Amino acid sequence: MNPKKQHTKSLHEIAGISLPEIINSKSANQVQKWRxxxxxxxxxxxxxxxxxxxxxxxxxxxxxxxxxxxxxxxxxxxxxxxxxANKSVRIGVTGVPGVGKSTFIEAFGKHLTACGKKVAVLAVDPSSTISHGSILGDKTRMEELVKDANAYIRPSASGETLGGVARKTRETIILCEAAGFDTIIIETVGVGQSETAVHSMVDFFLLLKIAGAGDELQGIKRGIMEMADAIVINKADGDNIKKANLAKVAFNRALHLFPAKKSDWTPTTATCSSITGEGIPEVWQTIEKFLELTNENNSFVEKRAEQNNYWLLETINDQLRSHFYNHPEIENLLASTQKAVQKNEISPFAAAQKLLKKYFKD
Structure with a gap:
């Protein structure tokens, strides 16, 4: 064989270099058995x-x-x-990709653990629609918080769930609360899809923004802004401080145009730097004021009850969907029905009715 043609791939093992030996084979075997x-x-x-x-x-x-x-x-x-469970404060953190969610959560989490809190971070990573894979790299980004004895970071893939919330995040919250974590932080994939899911499982919804993301007109667009309990302009450090303060004023004006919340809470705006730590303690102080108000007027408990009802209905929808697609008869009919729809032999609506009729009949 021609030695020049031995390696046709960019990755290959160089001859003469053996694989490193396992340092402790006994420990490795124990881990495998435990798994x-x-x-x-x-x-x-x-x-x-x-x-x-x-x-x-x-x-x-x-x-x-x-x-x-x-x-x-x-x-x-x-x-x-x-x-x-139900003995924690649940905080949702969202914002566009690149706004610094992971860096903010690490700085915020370190502040909370320093205050004696036990923090669980449920970081939802986006899944590829092509390969269905996910990097799950939030532990790498939060290298200081991951070493904190009073913090727990659990990355999960978003899968096909809208809003960047893993399908089982709601149940994961319950387990973390039972394990003694009194502060649960949920980091979403980012704005762009429906954020209703994360809003319906947290007590306080925090929207991170960066300077230069839009003016007052951008700010008054309904949707994610309307759900926010607080807007924090991140990366307010160095030459960006002036721009961050201007953005804070613009968003503060926009917030006053929204209708009042059922909890009587008035959303706030603030600036912070996840690098220097400036403004991080004030974010927690804002959340404490929110908790004090909502506990006094009983809206905290009412919101939790509404969320439980929402997730009851969502679970029913999820189970019905799963049962429908896993039904043997539907599995057999679905492929042929899809081909018929693609060839315009039957309308999508009539095809759906046909499949549903078959499902309910069985």
Whole structure:
């Protein structure tokens, strides 16, 4: 063989270099055995309630599983943890990609742990619509917070869920609360899709902005702005401080044009720097004022009750959708029906009615 044609790929092993030996083969084998071991519901529940992070992570993996055989055990664990949940403040953090969400959450999280809080960060990473893969790199971005003993970071792929919220994030919140975390931060993929999902599972909705993102007219556009409980202009440092302050004034004017919230809370605007830490303590002070007001007028409890009802209906919709597409008869008919629709042999609406009629008849 011609030695020049031996390696046709850019990645190859150089001859003479052997793979490094495993430092501790016994430990590696123990880890592999532990991963393969089927953990009982009682072991998962007990581990969560004692704050065992490894068990918590394993339980979250269980409830995120799309394997139907895992559903019963996942529901058993969630039901047991419900008795120990609902004792935290849930904060949603959103903003366009590049606004500095991960950097802000790390600085904010470090401030909270310094105040004696136990913080769980549920970071939702975007999934590729082509490969369906996800980088899950938030732990890399939050390299200081991930080492904090009072913090837990769990990245999850958004999958096909609109708004960048993983399908099981709502249940993950319950497990984290049962594990003793009193502050839950949910980082979304970013603005652009429906953010209703994250808004319906948090107590306080924080919108991060950057200077130069728009004027007052941009600010009064309904949607994400209307849902925000506070707007924070990030990256207010160096030469950007003046621009950030101008943006704060513009957004503050825009907020006054929105109708009053049911909680009687008036949304606020502020600036901060995730690099220098300037303005970070004030963000938490704002959230504390919000919690004080909403607990006094009982809107905090009312909102939680509304959210529970919302997720009841969402779960029903989700289960119906899953059951429909996994129905044997529908699976057999769907491909041929789709081809008929593509060839204009039947309208999409008539085809849908045909499939639904078949589903409900069976």
């Amino acid at each position: 393969k071991k089927q953990t009982s519901s009682k072991e998962l529940i007990d581990g969560i309630l004692t704050g065992d992070i490894a068990v918590l992570s394993r339980a979250i993996t269980l409830i995120e599983s799309t394997n139907v055989s895992h559903l019963a055990q996942a529901n058993e664990v969630i039901t047991a943890c419900l008795l120990h």
